[in-house]
Amino acid sequence: MKKKLVVSLFLIFLLGMSSTKVAAKSNAELVKITFWHAMNGPYKAALDNIITDFNESHPEYQVEGTSQGSYSALQQKLTAAAKAKTMPTIAQTVYTSVPDFQSARMLQQLDPYMNHGKNALTKKDRKDIYPVFMDSSKYQGHYYSMPFSKSLRVMYVNQDLLKKYHLKQPTSWEAMQKISKKLKKHDIYTVGLDKSFDIEYDMLIHQLGVRQITKKGKVNIDSKASLQAAHVITDMLKAGTAKTAGADKYFTNGFIQGKALLYIGSSAGMTQIQQQAPKDFHWTAVPVPSYHGKQTTEVAGNDLVMLSGAKKQQQKGAWAFMKYLTSRQVTAKWAAETNYVPVRRSAVKEKVYQNYLKKNPEAKAAAESLPNAFTGVAFKGSNEYQLEMWNAVDSMVTKGTSPEKAFKKLAKQAKTIIADHQ
Incomplete structure (x- = not known):
């Protein structure tokens, strides 16, 4: 009986060794x-x-x-x-x-x-x-x-503030500007933006039918349409009716805390709002506001x-x-x-x-915004240009530099970057 037990254990051992070798071979392949x-x-x-x-x-x-x-x-x-x-x-x-x-x-x-x-x-x-x-x-x-x-840009809406101040949900930048005075009286920003508003600016200039830089390398950053688009945001920042996130990078917390009626941010950021917003906080998301009658969003x-x-x-x-x-x-x-x-x-x-x-x-x-989505132009030196764009936006936000001055400098930098990567 003992002999049979020993033989059985030996066979089990051999089978185990065999399966280990097969697994090792499988992993190696x-x-x-x-x-x-x-x-x-x-x-x-x-x-x-x-x-x-x-x-x-x-x-x-x-x-x-x-x-x-x-x-x-x-x-x-x-x-x-x-x-x-x-x-x-x-x-x-x-x-x-x-x-x-x-x-x-x-x-x-x-x-x-x-x-x-x-x-x-x-x-x-x-x-x-x-x-x-x-x-x-x-x-x-x-x-x-x-x-x-x-991801796409969407606009988050604080429904509690809409109800409290008897406001109609704005669907355009023009409508946002109209309700700004009423909200400012109550120390509430109309719209919150992330640390850099470069994407919102890019949507605005695109809605005016212009690209910052075309596929052929033409620089439009200091054009009339570009400056008009930038002023939509900088004028609201200067008036105290818009606010950027600053060190927080994203305006998610500011929106949840009720500091702004609206927040334009990434659709992927919705996960944080869903997880962090209090249960009694009522909010939704809608397509980004139109400008001059055109609706679009950036990827x-x-x-x-x-x-x-x-x-x-x-x-x-x-x-x-x-x-x-x-x-x-x-x-x-x-x-x-x-x-x-x-x-x-x-x-x-x-x-x-x-x-x-x-x-x-x-x-x-x-999902509803996908048919109207667009992307910026990619070119050699894009990342270098993006860094300079962030610096220009930061200058407008933290130092009050005018779009005219900031984008005049950026236009020169863009032309240099493009020329250097020819």
Whole structure:
């Protein structure tokens, strides 16, 4: 009896050793894909779950996601990794970084994967993804990125203040200016903005039919329309009817605290308001205000890029993961869990997203704004220009510099940046 027991235990041991070797071999054969991103908190949790689902449904690949803390830290680390030749397989990045990254030979062109193979994008896929996203992913006739964590500007409304002061919800900048005097009497700002109002300014100038910088490199930052757009905001700041977030960076807390009737911010920031707002605080979100009768909103957020230097199998796996993240079901799930917008038209109709909208009707504002969305122009030196834009806005906010003076300087800087990157 003892002899049989010993034999049985020995066989179990051998089987265990065999299964361990199989598992080790299986892990060794996995194609590992490193993914750097800037998601934190609930956004990271949602992304981690999606990565797990992908790994389970694609057993030949193993995606390893790593948060780099913030968008700025991520961009800095990518640049440093390029110099050290230690770049990840894929990463998040703003679409305006693509020209500089492509010029530095950091990116893998996506056209071969989009156009050929079992994971190619069909005509139906391309038509399904919102044109504003496909257009911003293209640079110099080629695709270098895919849309993923995309957000839009929306306007948050304090419904308690509307009711208290018998106000009608303003739908235009002109209407906002009209109710400003009444609110100021009660020490309430009409509108709160994030630390920098560059996106709100860009929407205003776009509503006037002008671009800061055209695709051909013409600088309009000091044009009559540009200054008019800037004055809409700076005049309200000067009058004390608008307020920027300052050190808080985002005006989320100020809005929740009832300091402003309205707050124009990212649709992705809705998650914080949903989690932090008191239960007796009544609010909603609507499309951003029109100006001169035109309605539009600007796209922000991040795209996915494939970095150069990866092996062929890693590239194939990276593309499979990128396509997975932009699939109808996954982008719908991602939007429902994070308040980023779905990148596909069909995803808006997905049950998981529709159920979310029923429970959170304020989230409809972003989805309804997608057909009118636009992106800024990306060019070599975009990120350098953006830094100078932030400096110009900061000067107008903290030092009271006039738009005329601030943008005259910025126009010269823009022309220099463009010339230096020719």
